[in-house]
Amino acid sequence: MPGGPTRKPHGKYVIAYNKITKDRYLPTGPELTQSAQLYDISGEKMKLILDFPTIGEPHYAEAIPASLVMPNSQKIYKLEENKNPYAALGEGKARVERKGNEVHVYMTAIRSHFNPDNIEGVKLGDIVYFHVTNLEQDWDVPHGFAVKGASNAELLIMPGETQTLKWTPEKVGVYPMYCTDFCSALHQEMQGYIRISPAGSNVPLTFSTGTNLPKPTTTPVADTMKK
Numbered sequence: 001m002p003g004g005p006t007r008k009p010h011g012k013y014v015i016a017y018n019k020i021t022k023d024r025y026l027p028t029g030p031e032l033t034q035s036a037q038l039y040d041i042s043g044e045k046m047k048l049i050l051d052f053p054t055i056g057e058p059h060y061a062e063a064i065p066a067s068l069v070m071p072n073s074q075k076i077y078k079l080e081e082n083k084n085p086y087a088a089l090g091e092g093k094a095r096v097e098r099k100g101n102e103v104h105v106y107m108t109a110i111r112s113h114f115n116p117d118n119i120e121g122v123k124l125g126d127i128v129y130f131h132v133t134n135l136e137q138d139w140d141v142p143h144g145f146a147v148k149g150a151s152n153a154e155l156l157i158m159p160g161e162t163q164t165l166k167w168t169p170e171k172v173g174v175y176p177m178y179c180t181d182f183c184s185a186l187h188q189e190m191q192g193y194i195r196i197s198p199a200g201s202n203v204p205l206t207f208s209t210g211t212n213l214p215k216p217t218t219t220p221v222a223d224t225m226k227k
């Protein structure tokens with residue numbers, strides 16, 4: 001009812017979700033569809049406008065004027081107000097840092113790429129923290145973040161927000177990381193890779209964006225093979 005349980009509802013209509021349904025609709029399964037009714041309450045007597053099947057078993061609904069909601073709606077979080085200590089407030093701030101066996105990825109997301117989107121030098125036994133900041137400052141552009149193989153969760157990051165996903169890799173390999181929330185026509189390209197090297201290997205921690213491989217910092221493979 002518009003305005004909730006009140007004797008003076010605003011609006012002209014009321015909807016009832018508690019109408020008895022038995023034997024009224026086609027027998028489509030053990031339980032049949034539920035039933036609802038819409039009334040016009042603008043006149044002296046309420047008038048039935050529509051009697052219709054509905055799904056689930058809704059018991060209550062409440063309508064309120066948009067004017068009560070709109071002034072309080074949150075469209076974005078302002079980046080300049082982001083005080084998350086793990087935020088990367090700009091692509092230039094994106095980086096990967098090692099602290100003992102913890103690897104902290106300070107990542108940014110903006111249509112349609114992550115920065116960095118290619119990470120090497122994480123080893124089995126490390127714990128990876130992806131701190132992802134959504135740099136968007138436009139309404140309705142959340143980005144998602146997931147790593148294939150992470151068994152806990154994924155992130156849904158609102159514009160201007162920073163969220164953290166903790167991941168303990170369990171196997172050596174190359175893992176895709178990707179946006180899980182449709183964000184633009186190039187959403188499917190919003191992805192990257194992180195390599196997990198064997199425990200104790202000496203692969204240096206490197207990261208890059210938009211390239212297949214970070215610049216080699218050790219002896220090129222070709223030289224090693226000549227020996």
Ligand SMILES: [Cu+2]
Nearest residue numbers: 143179183190
């Ligand atoms: Cu996205």
